[in-house]
Amino acid sequence: MIRVVLPPHLRGLARVKGEVTLDIEGTVSVLSVLDALEAKYPMLEGTIRDHVTRQRRPFLRFFACEEDLSHESLDTPLPEAVASGKEPLLIVGAIAGG
């Protein structure tokens, strides 16, 4: 079970409170997490990665285990602590006004 923390705007859009949990088979990467997240919450499509380029939106970042994973390749395996559910993947909005 993978744990994901969404920014508040996206929690509201997905109608969830707190963390969301996902079941992923195979390699746990940002890519597989986003695929599973959008499959479970289709209203989030286009909000974290661009519809066309499929790239991370510039004002969003990915963190886990106190590391910035935003600039890693999307299919890089996430830390074991995330894959095992011990630590969450954090999807964070940039602190740029708001």
Add this chain to the structure above:
Amino acid sequence: MSTVRLLVGTRKGAFVLTADGKREKWDVSGPHFAGWEIYHMKGSPADPNRLYASQTSGWFGQIIQRSDDGGKTWFQPGTPPDETTGSEGTPRGESNKFVYDTSAERGAPLTTHQWYDGTQHPWEFKRVWHLEPSLGDPDTVYAGVEDAALFRTTNGGQTWEELSGLRGHGTGPQWQPGAGGMCLHTILLDPKTEGRIFIAISAAGAFRSDDAGKTWKPINKGLKSPYIPNPEAEVGHCVHHITQPKSRPELLYMQKHWDVMRSDNAGESWTEVSGNLPTDFGFVIDVHAHEPETIYVVPIKSDGEHFPPDGKLRVYRSMMGGNEWEELTRGLPQSNCFVNVLRDAMSVDSLDKCGVYFGTTGGQVYSSADAGDTWAPIVRDLPAVLSVEAQTF
């Protein structure tokens, strides 16, 4: 008794203001979509409880919301209420998806547009500025977007397709962004001539289609804009808003960057009607629901100073279709007022007497139930108001 419903989009959410035909006591609901920019909301003329909202964010992109019960509940089309998983066969998150047409078979090749520094720049989708439901079908809606293009849905907002003949017109390399971005902000569906659509873009100008959006022609003859290399160019003008009386749709009124204009021939030519306005810069313009020659503007000091002259918030009304204007001040602040009124933030109801409404960047929404003679705030402290649309039913 009639009901008036105001759909108010703000920088931090949507609000729905409702009153009976007296328009004295207002019920305020919201914020809906708290924290999100709501650029525009509009109801279907064919079904007043069918509402559409453009919910947008610099962080998270574009969302389209829909209500089938007059704004009580909302959902993303294709993702029904209380269902977090799209059922098989329904679009999944496609209602958020605005993708420019790049197909070769759609006619003229699409182009780049001019960037702020004069270089060419590719089209990049940013947000939906304006939603215009069809006059007869609640499931058909037009969307004006930034970077400027026109999209349409025919399935209630589940999927959107670009009407690419507009960008395919060929003048795209001369279109450029205004201060707010390169936005298609005005869509007028002609109630008498089938297939006729007017749109306006900052900063490209006004365009008209007579074949339901397949092909377009610029309609900017008579506009003069000293801030572009050729002040009388075919395109490149910063049109801020256009309005049209339903009973005489060949009559158009325009608030340009500077200048208030009118056209008596569906945009074939324009004449200036700024007359005695204290300044002819501004964003909004609207027309009385029953008197085609009665129009309203809110003069703003200049393009560099987006607030009313002398700190006095004044609506100006012409009952002669322009040129001769009277200031309307009763109930509006006449000192130390430095708010702006943005291009989609004025609307009228269809009651008799006509109600006029506008919202400010200071968060006030003002109402006049007597065609502008007197004004009163409905709310004073909303987030900055981006748009106001009135519904009467």
